[in-house]
Amino acid sequence: MEATTSTVKRKFILEGLDCANCALKIENGVGKIEGVSSCSVNFVNKTLTMEMASDASADIVTQTKQQIRKLEPDVKVLEHAASGSSTGSAHHDHHDHSHGDAHGNSHGDEAGDDGHGHSHDHGAQGVRKMIGRLVAALVIGATAMLLPLETELQLMLYVAAYLVIGGDIVYKAMKNIVRGQVFDEYFLMSIATIGAFIIGEYPEGVAVMLFYQVGELFQSIAVNRSRKSISALMDIRPDFANLKSGSEYKRVRPEDVQIGDLILVRPGEKVPLDGKVIEGSSAMDTSALTGESVPREVAVGDNVLSGFINKNGVLTLEVAKVFGESTVAKILDLVENASSKKAPTENFITKFARYYTPFVVIVAALLAVIPPLLISGATFSDWVYRALVFLVISCPCALVVSIPLGFFGGIGASSKNGVLIKGSNYLEALNDVKYVVFDKTGTLTKGEFKVVGIHPAANTWTEQELLRQAAFAEMHSSHPIAQSIREAYGQELDEAQIAEYNEISGHGIQVTFEGREVLAGNAKLMKLEGIEYVVPSEHGSIVHLAIDKQYAGYLVIADEVKEDSARAIRSLKNLGVKKVVMLTGDIKAVADSIGEQLGVDEVRSELLPQHKVEELEKLDQEKGSKEKIIFVGDGINDTPVLARADVGVAMGGLGSDAAIEAADIVIMTDEPSKLSSAIHIAKRTRRIVWQNIIFALLVKAVFLLLGAFGIATMWEAVFSDVGVTLLAVLNAMRVLRTKTDLV
Numbered sequence: 001m002e003a004t005t006s007t008v009k010r011k012f013i014l015e016g017l018d019c020a021n022c023a024l025k026i027e028n029g030v031g032k033i034e035g036v037s038s039c040s041v042n043f044v045n046k047t048l049t050m051e052m053a054s055d056a057s058a059d060i061v062t063q064t065k066q067q068i069r070k071l072e073p074d075v076k077v078l079e080h081a082a083s084g085s086s087t088g089s090a091h092h093d094h095h096d097h098s099h100g101d102a103h104g105n106s107h108g109d110e111a112g113d114d115g116h117g118h119s120h121d122h123g124a125q126g127v128r129k130m131i132g133r134l135v136a137a138l139v140i141g142a143t144a145m146l147l148p149l150e151t152e153l154q155l156m157l158y159v160a161a162y163l164v165i166g167g168d169i170v171y172k173a174m175k176n177i178v179r180g181q182v183f184d185e186y187f188l189m190s191i192a193t194i195g196a197f198i199i200g201e202y203p204e205g206v207a208v209m210l211f212y213q214v215g216e217l218f219q220s221i222a223v224n225r226s227r228k229s230i231s232a233l234m235d236i237r238p239d240f241a242n243l244k245s246g247s248e249y250k251r252v253r254p255e256d257v258q259i260g261d262l263i264l265v266r267p268g269e270k271v272p273l274d275g276k277v278i279e280g281s282s283a284m285d286t287s288a289l290t291g292e293s294v295p296r297e298v299a300v301g302d303n304v305l306s307g308f309i310n311k312n313g314v315l316t317l318e319v320a321k322v323f324g325e326s327t328v329a330k331i332l333d334l335v336e337n338a339s340s341k342k343a344p345t346e347n348f349i350t351k352f353a354r355y356y357t358p359f360v361v362i363v364a365a366l367l368a369v370i371p372p373l374l375i376s377g378a379t380f381s382d383w384v385y386r387a388l389v390f391l392v393i394s395c396p397c398a399l400v401v402s403i404p405l406g407f408f409g410g411i412g413a414s415s416k417n418g419v420l421i422k423g424s425n426y427l428e429a430l431n432d433v434k435y436v437v438f439d440k441t442g443t444l445t446k447g448e449f450k451v452v453g454i455h456p457a458a459n460t461w462t463e464q465e466l467l468r469q470a471a472f473a474e475m476h477s478s479h480p481i482a483q484s485i486r487e488a489y490g491q492e493l494d495e496a497q498i499a500e501y502n503e504i505s506g507h508g509i510q511v512t513f514e515g516r517e518v519l520a521g522n523a524k525l526m527k528l529e530g531i532e533y534v535v536p537s538e539h540g541s542i543v544h545l546a547i548d549k550q551y552a553g554y555l556v557i558a559d560e561v562k563e564d565s566a567r568a569i570r571s572l573k574n575l576g577v578k579k580v581v582m583l584t585g586d587i588k589a590v591a592d593s594i595g596e597q598l599g600v601d602e603v604r605s606e607l608l609p610q611h612k613v614e615e616l617e618k619l620d621q622e623k624g625s626k627e628k629i630i631f632v633g634d635g636i637n638d639t640p641v642l643a644r645a646d647v648g649v650a651m652g653g654l655g656s657d658a659a660i661e662a663a664d665i666v667i668m669t670d671e672p673s674k675l676s677s678a679i680h681i682a683k684r685t686r687r688i689v690w691q692n693i694i695f696a697l698l699v700k701a702v703f704l705l706l707g708a709f710g711i712a713t714m715w716e717a718v719f720s721d722v723g724v725t726l727l728a729v730l731n732a733m734r735v736l737r738t739k740t741d742l743v
Helices: 020-031 054-071 087-098 101-108 124-146 151-178 185-198 202-233 327-340 343-372 381-394 395-415 424-432 440-444 463-475 479-491 523-528 567-572 588-598 611-624 637-646 657-662 673-708 714-736
Strands: 005-013 036-042 047-053 076-079 241-244 246-251 262-265 275-279 283-284 296-298 315-321 420-421 433-439 443-455 500-506 507-512 516-520 541-547 550-561 579-583 602-604 627-631 648-652 665-667
Touching: 005 054, 020 036, 020 047, 020 054, 020 343, 020 714, 047 054, 047 433, 054 076, 087 550, 101 275, 124 151, 124 202, 124 296, 124 516, 151 202, 185 202, 185 381, 185 714, 202 395, 262 507, 262 541, 262 579, 296 714, 343 381, 343 395, 343 424, 343 673, 381 673, 381 714, 395 420, 395 424, 395 673, 395 714, 420 424, 420 673, 424 433, 424 611, 424 627, 424 673, 433 440, 440 550, 440 588, 443 479, 463 479, 463 507, 463 516, 463 541, 479 523, 479 541, 479 550, 516 523, 523 541, 550 588, 567 588, 567 673, 579 588, 579 611, 579 657, 588 602, 611 637, 627 637, 637 648, 637 657, 673 714
Parallel strands: 433 579, 433 627, 579 602, 627 648, 648 665
Antiparallel strands: 005 047, 005 076, 036 047, 241 246, 241 262, 262 315, 275 315, 283 296, 420 665, 443 550, 500 507, 507 516, 516 541, 541 550
16 A cells, blocks of 8 residues: 555454454454554454555455454454544443343354353353353263263263363364464364373363363453453543433433533533533532542533533533543543553564464474484373473463553553553653653643732832732733732722823833822833832842832742642652753743752753754753653643653643643643652553563473473463463552552
8 A cells, every 4th residue: 555545543343352362363364454554452442443545445344354254253343433422432331241142142153152262251141151061061070080980981971071161162273273273272272182082181181171161261250350440440431411402401422412502410420521611510520530539619610521520519511522522532532542552562472472372382293292202111192291281381371461451451540540641652661761851831830920929119118009009000911920910919900090001012011000100010121211120039020110210119920830840850750760851931040940949950941842842852862772751741832842752741631632632641630740650650560561471481481391391280281371361360450559659
C-alpha cells in the first residue's frame, strides 16, 4: 500500500477470546493482511483495533473475519459500534455477557467443546460443566485404578476417563494441526498425555490431563477476576441520562442526548454528559476522574464533567457535549486503546514465545531419540517419557498472560489515581526518566495573579485606601494584573466616580478619581512623570501609585505557586530524577525567585514558545542514550514541546482537548505531584513484570533440567506450567493496589 493512501480505524469485539496466546495469533495473522497498516488485540478487554486502507476497507474486514475464523473458530467477531459513544458500552456490556449464555452459545455448537481452552473465561455454567467433567473422570479413573479388573477393561476405563476430561483438548489440537498451527499448548498436552498411554503410563496420562484442567479452571477464574478488577477501576461509564421532555423526565441512553438538552442528575447518580448547571447546587465526587477524595462544590453557572458523582443536591444541567465528545467517552477510549502501544518488554515476550516453543519441541524430539541410541542400557520408553515431561513444562503461558495483565493493571492503577497513560510503552518509559522539564505558568503555579503585598509610602495612605485608589484606576483595564487588583478590592466600582481616563501604552493609567489625579503603572510611568519612587525588593509585577503627583506606594502582584509544587519536585528527586528544569516566558527575577522557592535545579526564563523546544533539544543532547526527558505543561500553548519530549505530560486535562491530543500522559487534576505517583506506579509495575519473567523462566529451567534427567514426573511438569501461570497472574494483580503516598 502506498503511504499516501488514507486509512480508517476500525474496532471489533472478539467474543470468546480468552487466551493470551490466541490473542497473539490473531494479532500476527491479521497484521499480515495486505492493506492493514497496524493491528492490535487487547487481551484484557477482548477488542481488536486495526488501521487499514480506506479504499479497500470492506474487503479487508471480510479477510479479517475469515482469518480469525481460521485461526480461532471459537471466537466470534462482533462489529464495534461507532467510536466515542460506544467505547465504554461495548466494553462493559461485553464484560457482562461474556459470562453465561453468550459464552455457552458461542462454543456449544461444537461437540465436546465447552469453550474451555487456555485461561478460558468460564461463566457460572462453564464452571459447573467443567466440575461435572472433573468428577466423572475422577470416578471412572479411580474405578480403573482401584478395582481388580482385566487389563482390557482397565484400559477402556482409562481411555473413557481421558476422553471425558481431555477430549476437547485433543480435538482442538487436531483442528489446529490441520490448519497448520502445530506449536500450541493443546498440542503439547495432547502429545504428552497420549505419549503416556503409548508407553503404558495410563493413570498418569489421565491424571495429568485432569490436573491440567483443574489448573486451567483456577487460572481462568483468576484471569477473569483480574479483568473485572481492571474494568471496575474504569467503571465510570454512565448507564442512563434523565432527559427533560416537556414537563417530565424520561430515562434514555447517554448517546441519545443532544447538545442543549436539559438533564436531571439526582443524588447518588453519575453525571452522564458534560454540561453547565442551570438549577440547583451540590457537592460532586470527582474521584473517578481525578483520584481526589475531597468533594467539589458546584452551583448555577459551573461546568460539570461526565463521570462525576452527584452527592447530595438535585441538579439540572444543560448539555454541552454529545456523549462521544464527553470527558468519560474520551477517557474510556484512551484507557481501552492504551494497550495498542505495547511496551518493549511485551514485544520482547511476544517474539520470545514465537521462537521458544518450536525450539523446545525440537529439543524434546532429540531427547526422546538420541540418548537411547547413544547410551547403552537406556530404554526408549524412559527417554520418551522424559521428553514428554519436557514438553509439558515448556509452555510459555505464564509470560504471555501475566505480562500484558501487569501493564494493563499499571495503567488501571494510574487512571484510578487521576493519571491517564496512553500506552504501556509510556508507562515503561517513566522508569527511565532522568530529566523533568516543567512549564511554569499553570503547571507549577496556578496561572492566576493575586495581590500579595500592599505597601503605602510612609505616612500617606492606609493599605485599604491605597488598594481602593488602584482598583478605581484599573477599572477599565482588561489586563490580568488589573483584574487581580479589582478582585482584591472586592467591592462594587461606580463608573461615575472616575473621569478623564487615559491609558498610557506600555506605562500605565492616568485617571481623575474623587477630584484627584491618580497615576497607576510601572516604574517607567513614574520616571516619565518625574516622580521619585521606591524600588521594591519583592519579586512579582509591581504597580506604583502616585496621587496628585505625590508618590503614594506600590502593590505587588504575583502568580501563586501551587500547594504541592515543592513536594512534587522533592519526590521526583527521591525517585531518582537527576535534573528538574523550569521553563517560562516570565522575567528572570520572578522566575529565579519561584525556582529557588521550589528547589528546581535550573531556571530558563524569558522564552517564547518556539524557544522552549530549542531548550528541550539542548537537554536532549546532554542525556544518556537510555535516559528519558519528560515535559510537563498545561497544554494550551505547549503542544509543540509536548510532542517533542520523550514523554509529554499535560496538566489539568479536565477541559483542554489540545492537551489530551498532544500528550502521552494526562494528569486529570492540576497537581504536579501526581507525576511522581505515576513514576512510582511505573516502577512498581516494572518490578512486578520482571518478577514474573524471572520467576517463570527460573521455574521452567529447573523443571526442564529435572525432566531431562528423569527426576520430575508429569505431575510436577503440569504444576510447573499451570501453577506458575496462576501465581504470575495473582502477582500481576498486585499492581492495582499500589500505594502512592509520597514524601
